[in-house]
Amino acid sequence: MKYLSDYRDGKIARSLVAAIHEAATRRWVLMEVCGGQTHTIVKQGIDELLGRVVELVHGPGCPVCVTPLEQIDRALMLASRREVIFTSFGDMLRVPGSYSDLFRIRAQGGDVRIVYSPLDALEIARRNPGREVVFFAVGFETTAPANAMAVWRARELEVGNFTLLVSHVTVPPAMVAILEAPQNRVQAFLAAGHVCTVTGWTEYEPLAEEHGTPIIVTGFEPVDILEGILMAIRQLEGGRHEVQNQYVRSVKRDGNRPAQDAIAKVFKLVDRSWRGIGPIPEGGLGLREEFADYDAERKFGLQSVAAAESELCRAGDVLRGNLKPFECAAFGRECQPENPLGAPMVSSEGACAAYYRYGLHRKSGGTGG
Amino acid sequence: MCLGIPGRLVARNSVEDLPMGVVDFGGVTRDVCLAYVADEVSVGDYVIVHVGFAISVVDEQQAQRALKLLREMGRADELLLIRDTGDLVDGYQSGEAR
Ligand code: SF4
Numbered sequence: 001m002k003y004l005s006d007y008r009d010g011k012i013a014r015s016l017v018a019a020i021h022e023a024a025t026r027r028w029v030l031m032e033v034c035g036g037q038t039h040t041i042v043k044q045g046i047d048e049l050l051g052r053v054v055e056l057v058h059g060p061g062c063p064v065c066v067t068p069l070e071q072i073d074r075a076l077m078l079a080s081r082r083e084v085i086f087t088s089f090g091d092m093l094r095v096p097g098s099y100s101d102l103f104r105i106r107a108q109g110g111d112v113r114i115v116y117s118p119l120d121a122l123e124i125a126r127r128n129p130g131r132e133v134v135f136f137a138v139g140f141e142t143t144a145p146a147n148a149m150a151v152w153r154a155r156e157l158e159v160g161n162f163t164l165l166v167s168h169v170t171v172p173p174a175m176v177a178i179l180e181a182p183q184n185r186v187q188a189f190l191a192a193g194h195v196c197t198v199t200g201w202t203e204y205e206p207l208a209e210e211h212g213t214p215i216i217v218t219g220f221e222p223v224d225i226l227e228g229i230l231m232a233i234r235q236l237e238g239g240r241h242e243v244q245n246q247y248v249r250s251v252k253r254d255g256n257r258p259a260q261d262a263i264a265k266v267f268k269l270v271d272r273s274w275r276g277i278g279p280i281p282e283g284g285l286g287l288r289e290e291f292a293d294y295d296a297e298r299k300f301g302l303q304s305v306a307a308a309e310s311e312l313c314r315a316g317d318v319l320r321g322n323l324k325p326f327e328c329a330a331f332g333r334e335c336q337p338e339n340p341l342g343a344p345m346v347s348s349e350g351a352c353a354a355y356y357r358y359g360l361h362r363k364s365g366g367t368g369g
Numbered sequence: 370m371c372l373g374i375p376g377r378l379v380a381r382n383s384v385e386d387l388p389m390g391v392v393d394f395g396g397v398t399r400d401v402c403l404a405y406v407a408d409e410v411s412v413g414d415y416v417i418v419h420v421g422f423a424i425s426v427v428d429e430q431q432a433q434r435a436l437k438l439l440r441e442m443g444r445a446d447e448l449l450l451i452r453d454t455g456d457l458v459d460g461y462q463s464g465e466a467r
Contacts, residue, residue: 089420117421119402139420142373145405146422153387194373197417197425221434250417250425259405259424 016226017049023233024053029185030232031178031321033171034192035062035349036220042354044222046229054229057186057321058354060174063139064091064347065319066274069307071138071167072097077305078134078165078296079110085128087121088136090114091347096340098308118150118164125154125162134296137164141198144168144285145259148266151287151294163296168285169272171195172203177280178320179211186321188214188232190225193247198263200255204243212241219247266291275343276316313342318351325352325359332356373419375432376401378412392418395436 032038038058041047047056060066076097079086086102093102093114106112111131115121118135125133137147147164154162171192178186191204196217208215214235218228228246235241245251263285272284287295296302309315312330317323325331325344335341337353344350348357376394381403383389388403390410403410406423410416415432416423427435 116399117402119421142419142424145424146402146420149387149402149404149422157385194417194419194424249431250427256405256424258407259422262405 012223013226016223016230020050020226020230020233021053023230023237025237027053027055028233028236029055029057029187030190030229031057031059031186031188032190032218032225033059033061033175034190034195034218034220035065035347035351035354036194037061037190037192037218037225038351039349039354040220040222040225042351043358045358046222046225050229054233056229058318058351059178059186059189059321060274060277060319061192062344062347062349062351063143063169064095065315065343065350066169066174066276067092067095067138067167067343068273068275069098069309070273070305071165072101073099073305073307074297074302075102075136075165076100076105077302078300079105079112080108081132081300083132085111085113085124085131085133086136087113087115087124087133089116089138091349092136092138094340094346095343096310096346098305118147119153122150122154122157122159122162125159126157129161131161132299133162135162135164137166137168140169140171140192141195141263144263144267145198145256148262151266151291152262154294155291160293163294163299164287165296166267166286167272168267169274169280170269170282170284171199172207173280173283174274174277175204175215176207176211177274177277177283179213181320183322186213188236189216190218190228190232191215191243193217193219193224193251196245196247196251196255198256198259200253200260201243201245201251202253208241208243214241215243217243217245217247217251219250274319276319278316310341315342315344315352318342318344325355328352373417373424375415375417375427375435377429377432378403378410378414378416378423381412390423392416392423394418 102112121135201217204215214232216228216231231244267285268288269282270286271281273279314328335345340346344352376392378390379393380391388407389400390403392401401418402422410426415427417425
């Protein structure tokens with residue numbers, strides 16, 4: 001219990017931990033699907049604390065990590081073109097492609113700019129009418145409304161030199177893919193609170209029903225996670241499988257309707273390959289036909305590229321929950337945050353980076369669980 | 370990128386018909402698109418902001434807690450990014466855009 005003193009709400013946390021131990025008659029396997037949750041779990045040692053009754057498996061909750069290698073390589077190709085200003089969230093710059101990353105392309109003279117919002121990228125396009133501005137549209141349903149608005153505005157304001165390189169992913173199909181994998185061990189999910197702030201949770205209801213899997217919409221603070229785990233354990237022990245909302249202070253059942261409408265106007269569901277997991281039917285969003293002019297892949301005629309993953313990287317196993325980061329032979333050796341071999345070591349939401357920052361001792365000292 | 374940052378809405382405006390507002394993230398301010406919370410937000414409210422868009426309205430206490438947690442998590446980089454890219458969009462920020 002060495003980490004408990006660090007909790008903000010120590011008392012509540014302690015009673016939740018006690019309640020979880022009381023509720024569990026056996027050890028259950030839970031997966032969290034939000035990189036922020038992974039970060040909190042590893043940092044606070046929640047997995048170790050509950051190791052006797054819960055195994056926490058870290059899911060593909062990091063959009064940076066699941067952006068397919070081919071899309072990174074396309075980004076690198078675009079960013080190398082002289083007429084292009086390539087704009088992106090900062091997280092993507094160090095993600096390794098087959099042969100380079102955006103940082104290196106920038107060092108070699110590529111015009112790569114970090115933006116905070118896709119509207120900033122649109123503004124750059126308006127200020128540089130002689131250049132082509134491409135925005136790397138990655139992320140889950142949380143960033144999709146923002147990227148949808150950027151495209152919508154571009155059309156409204158008749159900005160002709162703005163396009164998106166789209167690599168949006170949608171969470172529920174990935175959860176299905178994990179549950180239906182033959183080696184799956186996950187018995188309940190902690191769903192991502194902020195994704196559900198946008199989408200609500202109606203989409204999760206048939207999923208919980210069909211697969212007999214409890215799904216708890218959970219926040220990312222330590223107490224949120226403990227409460228989410230307790231709700232999941234109580235369902236599992238009681239033989240129930242429902243969608244429950246732990247994160248009531250931000251999530252409503254129907255989510256944010258205006259944001260959903262914006263996504264639906266601009267994007268449609270498409271099959272998308274997730275890095276480390278493979279192709280997922282309807283696992284992502286692509287631009288609707290009406291917005292084809294804003295699709296960088298079309299505008300620049302980008303063909304499919306042959307992409308090669310690092311042979312050492314086991315990110316696929318990590319993202320599917322079959323391998324803990326420290327079980328990867330390259331972890332902390334060939335692969336470190338400054339020189340990542342795989343995407344999960346890049347973003348602070350990635351599981352490998354979280355373990356590198358907070359869980360290094362576990363490699364030598366055992367898991368304590 | 371999926372966590373979002375809570376901040377307090379200190380002013381509302383509209384830029385080329387897009388509902389915008391100024392949000393104070395513990396001392397750093399910048400313009401944020403309010404299109405997705407336009408009907409439920411008022412000046413003084415706390416909002417969760419993802420990549421420049423408010424996606425939900427929250428109460429002050431939880432906003433403060435989340436902000437503290439983000440700092441602990443080393444997500445201060447996002448706050449810095451907000452500050453550093455702020456001038457990039459000055460033109461449309463203040464509503465005097467073209
Ligand atoms: S530690 Fe590095 S090489 Fe190993 S799985 Fe994680 S990202 Fe890949």
